[in-house]
Amino acid sequence: MPRRRTDDKRHRILQAATRVFARKGYFGARVSEVARRAGVADGTIYLYFKSKEDILVALFDEVMAEHLERGRTELRSIHGTAARLLAIAEHHLRLFGENPDLAVVFQVELRQSTKFLERFTASWLQDYFSLISGVIEEGQREGALRADLPRKVATKAFFGALDEMVTSWILGRRDYDLSRLALPVVELFLRGIAAPAAARRVRPALAAVAPSGGK
């Protein structure tokens, strides 16, 4: 598949931007540094992107489009709720574990302002939540998952847990394989951390203390 010279240049700019945004932060990043690293002139950037912000947006849109597409494709051949959730988790953790710069951009830089975050939430995060939520719903229909927990909360908790794994890894020494955490996260999500013997007492215990327990 031959790439047009043009696509190559665009790609190099995105790569350079990922690197620079990850190291300096979006606001700290200089367009001229992105250009230098991409091996193009400053002005060339503006032949491919409308503005500095547009680079960030394109970066995230394109990565996410591909990530989601791959996720959906893979899920087609995987059956069973547990296996599917594990696949999602591994995908997620692998994507960022293998691209730490990308991880930094997604975990940190993209959340720079509610503006970006809202855009990001409005587009791919919704899709991602749908993907997860769909798997959960299916599990509930099949009886593999409990139906007495709000699905939305469960979806967010699952995503939040994965997200925090990535964030912690990024900010830490990154000296372990991030995707290895998929298994414990999914297991925790499915079985909880309560000891089996204690599990049946969880609900009454919580009900006793929760401020809304009386309702």
Place this chain on the structure above:
Amino acid sequence: MPRRRTDDKRHRILQAATRVFARKGYFGARVSEVARRAGVADGTIYLYFKSKEDILVALFDEVMAEHLERGRTELRSIHGTAARLLAIAEHHLRLFGENPDLAVVFQVELRQSTKFLERFTASWLQDYFSLISGVIEEGQREGALRADLPRKVATKAFFGALDEMVTSWILGRRDYDLSRLALPVVELFLRGIAAPAAARRVRPALAAVAPSGGK
């Protein structure tokens, strides 16, 4: 404990900063706007804070110090792992649910750059993680919690889930009581989402598909 007039000014600056940072983002916020809103001159800000960044750091340090202190105090009078986790979750969600501007600053603005995020992780997040981790450890010692899950992963997952509740709430319409989510989050954390009958099959099912399952 009488407050000096001076402390009042400092406090007003922090309040104004919370508001402005929440609305405009840290980089979009203007020191002069913070000053205006605080009812002081631009230069006055620098009598109380070293720099714009210092305002953000002070903001977060002080809020967190108080939050953690209150959390620790409260935990002394609460017993039982489930109840303690619920207390932490409620505390967390109530703090931000009652202070949306603060929530925006903590969820979004503080994560603007790895620099801030690292500082934030290095200080109070470590303490917060210790608090959670301590409760989990105690639960494991007492037999209330399983010990076959990495405690660190569980801690991060718990925090990540809470964090995501806050982020979603901020970015959404904020038309529900955030702290109400404490109960389902804790219950999910403790019991998992797998149906009781299916729960015992989770581990073998995962082991069968996990790439690292053979280990």
Place this chain on the structure above:
Amino acid sequence: MPRRRTDDKRHRILQAATRVFARKGYFGARVSEVARRAGVADGTIYLYFKSKEDILVALFDEVMAEHLERGRTELRSIHGTAARLLAIAEHHLRLFGENPDLAVVFQVELRQSTKFLERFTASWLQDYFSLISGVIEEGQREGALRADLPRKVATKAFFGALDEMVTSWILGRRDYDLSRLALPVVELFLRGIAAPAAARRVRPALAAVAPSGGK
């Protein structure tokens, strides 16, 4: 009349701008050069003016307001159409003859774009035309001036003649006193250049050749 420090600074910026705009042209002028010449920092300019363009506009508005005001005041004590027209002409030519930089800005830089020119026409030029036109009208009422020429054309011709004196002087060696031209210009305007004996034949002669002569 004590000047506030602030007014002094503003004034210095306008003076510096006049100089720089005259020498380099508006587009060729650098804001930093204006600042340097005014002895202020670049940013200080923006405490007094909204933008580079605003400097030009303020320059012209203020000079013209003063010029017109003085012109109107002086005319009050001058009687007779010829004397009044002469006063206007001398005022005009003296203003620019004594301030060549100002002249350059007004004759050249201000006409840089229809945008400026329209603004300039809409505001003070209208007033200036009214001033001239008023004197002509009065002369016609008093019988000192012919009424068989369109007053608007006469007004523009008078102004155009003065304007061209200034432009030519600016572009030339400036080695004569510009205001000395007031007298011949006014005399020409009043009596025309035709020899008295030939004057009465002008109209028939023109009528014979003018394309619209038949009407």
Place this chain on the structure above:
Amino acid sequence: MPRRRTDDKRHRILQAATRVFARKGYFGARVSEVARRAGVADGTIYLYFKSKEDILVALFDEVMAEHLERGRTELRSIHGTAARLLAIAEHHLRLFGENPDLAVVFQVELRQSTKFLERFTASWLQDYFSLISGVIEEGQREGALRADLPRKVATKAFFGALDEMVTSWILGRRDYDLSRLALPVVELFLRGIAAPAAARRVRPALAAVAPSGGK
């Protein structure tokens, strides 16, 4: 005289430039817009013109060369000072009245900087002034025009009057035939605006008030 294909392209560029310069101003005009409008590639412009500035210069040189040439030719068959001045005025006003874009460029854009204006003055304006001045001189020799007015001042006044007719027309609604003004302008130039009875008193009246009257 067959035109090479090449000349056509050059011509289209000049036409496009006239349009764009008139609408956006020289500095506001983009070379790429001129290219687009001319239907050529950006780079092609530089095969025909050395620079953006060169386009403007060529535009004006070529229009003026043709205008002057036509003017001179026409004057050969016109006799009588009044008729000749009228011919010049009509030519002038018709040229611009029929080409408003050209008028804008000549009245406004060309005067953008002393640099352009000086060049313009040095070349064709001198020729134009010579043309007018020649007619006046001839008139004076023949006794049709007074000789007691500085010829240079009269020339500039005549040109200035025409010039102002064009400028006013451009900036106004352009809802009348510009060339119709030739007749009143020439008549004014020849006979002046003073009422015949008052005309003989003009000189003494002016002498009485002119600051240089005592000389």
Place this chain on the structure above:
DNA sequence: GATGAATGAGCGTTCATTCAT
């Protein structure tokens, strides 16, 4: 000749910070 992608110098403007009052 013609193209148009690429270049990179250049500048108006912003705003955190300072400091004379």
Place this chain on the structure above:
DNA sequence: GATGAATGAACGCTCATTCAT
């Protein structure tokens, strides 16, 4: 302590011009 006018370094972006094809 408090002020707010002044500072000036810093940068995203534009666009006339070039040149490999």
